[in-house]
Amino acid sequence: MSKHVNAGRTSKVGRNVWREVGQLAAKHRALNLAEGIPDFPPPTFIREALCEAVGGGNVMHQYTKVFGHPPLVKNVAKFFSRIMDREINPSEDVLITVGAFHALYCAIQALVEEGDEVVVIEPFFGIYSNGVKMAGGAPVYVPLRPKAGAGGVLSSGDWVLSAEELSSKFSPRTKAIMINTPNNPLGKVYRGEELQLIADLCIKHDVICVSDEVYEWLTYDGAKHVKIASLPGMWERTVTIGSAGKSFSATGWKVGWAIGPQRIMKHMKTIHDYSVHHCPTAVQEAVARGFEREHRVFGTPESYFQQLPAMLRPKRQKLASCLESVGLQPVMPEGGYFMIADFSSVKADSEDQSSGDEPMDFRFVKWLIREKGLATVPVSAFYSPEHSKEFDKYIRFCFVKEDSTLESAERILRKWITGQ
Secondary structure, eight states, rough: OOOOOOOOGGGGOOOOOHHHHHHHHHHTEEESSSOOSSSSSHHHHHHHHHHHHHOOGGGGSOOOOOOHHHHHHHHHHHHHHHHTTOOOTTTTSEEESHHHHHHHHHHHHHHHHOOOOEEEEEEEEHHHHHHHHHHEEEEEEEEEOOOOOSSSSSBBGGEEEOOOHHHTTOTTTEEEEEEEOTTTTTOOOOOOHHHHHHHHHHHTTEEEEEOOOTTTTOOOOOOOOOOOSSSSSTTTGEEEEEEHHHHTOGGGGGOOEEOOOHHHHHHHHHHHTTTTTOOOOOHHHHHHHHHHHHHHHSSSSOOOHHHHHHHHHHHHHHHHHHHHHHOEEEEEEESSSSSEEEEETSSOGGGGGGGSSSHHHHHHHHIIIIIIIIOOEEEEGHHHHHHHHGTTEEEEOOOOOHHHHHHHHHHHHHHHHOOO
8 A cells, every 4th residue: 555544643642541551450350540430420410400301302312502502501601600700601602512621622623733832731631732743733841840848748739830941931832831720630729829820921922721620629628729711811812621520420421611712712613513513412401400500509518519529528538548558658639539649669569660661650550450450540641751750650549439449449558568
C-alpha cells in the first residue's frame, strides 16, 4: 500500500495509562481504586427523574435541540447565573456536551490551530495536551510544585505555581491556558490570588482560559471554589466546563456543559454540531430536573451539592489514615475525588522496581496490581515528559467508594506491609 492508513494527528497522541491500568486490573481481578467511578448510586431524586423521563412519552426518545435540551439549557443558565452573579443567556452562552471530556474537545478544536501555543498547568488530564497536539497546537507546560522548605507536604494547598515561571511561558503565540480546579489528581483548589495571577496574564496577553471545574462542589476543610470567569475582565475570555456525572455521581450518563461568552461558544457549537451533533434526550431531561431541584434547595442541607462532600470527607480521612499506617505519605486533597501518596519510603518485594525503562511509578503500579491485587494510577502520567521524572514517586487513589471497598483496600495494604 502506498498511502498511510492514519491521519498524522493520531500519531501525536500518547499512551492511555487509564486503559492500560484498567485492562491489567481486570486481568488480575484487582480491587480498583484507579478509576474515578463511584461504586454507590446517584441520589434517589435524579434516578427517579431519569425513570420518569424514559417513561414520559415519545418526545423523550427522539432528537431534542442540537446544542442542548431546552429545559437543561434553561436550568443550567439559571443555576449558574445565581452562582456567578451575572445573567447567563441560555441560547447563546451554554452548550450541552457528551460529558465534560467532549466539552474540552470542543473548546480545543474551536480555539487552537496550527502554530498556536496553549499553556497547560500540570498535573493535567490527558485530553489537555493530546487535544492541543491533535489540533496542531503546542502545549507549553507549567507544573505545580510543593513549596520549597515546607517541611513535608501535608496538603494539596502546599503545591503552588511559580509566578515567574508561569509568566515566562506566555508569548505572542499563546492562544489559551488550561486549568483544572479542584485539580485531578492532586486535589488542589486554586485560591483567589492564584486565579488572579492567571487572570492578569490572560488579560495582559489577550489569552482565553479553559477552566475545567468538574469537581466544583467537592471541596473540604474550608477550601472555597472560585470560578475564574467571575473575576473582573474574565467572563469575556473564559470557557467554564462542568459535569453532571461528577455533580450528581452519575458518570455513565455522560452529560457535560460549557459556559462562556457567545463569541467563543458559537465556534464550540460548530465543533459540537459536526462531531456528535446531539446528546441523548432523556438523560438531559433528568439532569435538568436535578438542577431544578438544586436551585430550589441550594445552600440548605437538602442540597446534594452539600451532601456529597459531607459524605466524602470521612472517606477521604479513612483512606489517608490507612495510607499513613502502612508507610505511604498521602497528600491531603482540598477537593475532588482523588488522593495522591508518596510511596518512595516503601520497599516493594519485586526486582522490577529497580530496573526497566518505565518510570518508577508505572512499574510500581503494575507490580501492585499483579502481586497485591490493588489498582492505582501513576501520577507521572499527568505530567509532560520534561517534568514527569520530578513526580514519579507518587500514585493516585480514588476515595469515592463505599466504605466496604476502602476497607478491602486497607486489608490488602496491611497484609502486604505486615507480610501476613
